[in-house]
Amino acid sequence: MLRTLFSATILGGALAGTAAQAPDAGCAQPSERTLAQGxxxxxxxxxDDITRIGHLLEEFRQDILRKDxxxxxxxxxxxxxxxxxxxxxxxVDSARRLNAxxxxxxxxxxxxxxxxxxxxxxxxxxxxQHIEIRQDGDLGLVTFNYDFVINDKVHHSGLEHWQVRKIxxxxxxxxxxxxxxxxx
Numbered sequence: 001m002l003r004t005l006f007s008a009t010i011l012g013g014a015l016a017g018t019a020a021q022a023p024d025a026g027c028a029q030p031s032e033r034t035l036a037q038g039x040x041x042x043x044x045x046x047x048d049d050i051t052r053i054g055h056l057l058e059e060f061r062q063d064i065l066r067k068d069x070x071x072x073x074x075x076x077x078x079x080x081x082x083x084x085x086x087x088x089x090x091x092v093d094s095a096r097r098l099n100a101x102x103x104x105x106x107x108x109x110x111x112x113x114x115x116x117x118x119x120x121x122x123x124x125x126x127x128x129q130h131i132e133i134r135q136d137g138d139l140g141l142v143t144f145n146y147d148f149v150i151n152d153k154v155h156h157s158g159l160e161h162w163q164v165r166k167i168x169x170x171x172x173x174x175x176x177x178x179x180x181x182x183x184x
Contacts, residue, residue, distance in 0.1 A: 045135040049171070053133050053140045053164055056171045064126050069114030075173050076110065077165055082175035083110035085158075125149040128160075140164040140171060146178065154183045 056075060063072040073079065084105050087095075095102040117124065131144040142162040147154045158179035165174045 041134075043134055043136040049135050049140070049166065050133050052171050053135060053142060054131070056164060056173070057128065057131065057133075057142060057144075057162075060173075061126055061128065064117065064124055067117040067120065067124065069117040072117065073110070073114060077167070077172040077174050079110070080108055081110060081173060082177065083108045083113065084176075085109070085178050085180045122150050123152065138166040140166070156180050156182045 060072060060075055063069070063075070076083075082105070087104060092102065092104045095106075125148075127147045127149060129145045129147075131142070134141045140163070142164060144160055145157070146160045147157045149155065158181050160176065160178040162176050163174040164171050166172075
């Protein structure tokens with residue numbers, strides 16, 4: 001019950017456009033609390049983990065070049081990770097004509113990507129630019145621009161975002177989402 005009330009308070013504050021805070025165990029009055037607005041994000045990170053996350057990104061890229069879908073799946077936390085492009089509203093509306101409950105994402109596209117790697121006769125490559133890695137403890141966020149290249153020609157581009165998680169001393173991919181803009 002308390003969790004539901006707390007969640008509703010946070011959501012209500014967010015929807016109202018104001019900052020909501022968790023109840024303070026120190027019993028400070030609302031006027032005495034300081035808000036995090038205007039402060040920079042804080043991360044509990046270290047150079048070794050940032051480097052290891054960068055290596056995970058490079059392993060992913062190399063697995064595409066080698067067309068090694070099996071190796072790529074070993075980089076994932078589990079087989080059902082969120083792995084999907086973010087469709088535009090027109091595509092979502094079209095899909096909802098067949099399934100009114102379509103959430104705009106659908107099932108993971110990882111299996112389809114692995115199959116593409118295994119069956120394509122084309123030269124495939126994903127190129128990364130402007131890579132930003134942020135890490136806080138066992139959680140990492142990776143954001144970058146990408147070009148997906150087929151036979152040395154850019155097929156589509158966009159922004160890609162990964163969530164990664166450190167488990168058993170290794171960084172694994174928790175989710176991959178991306179925008180997709182076809183090249184004409």
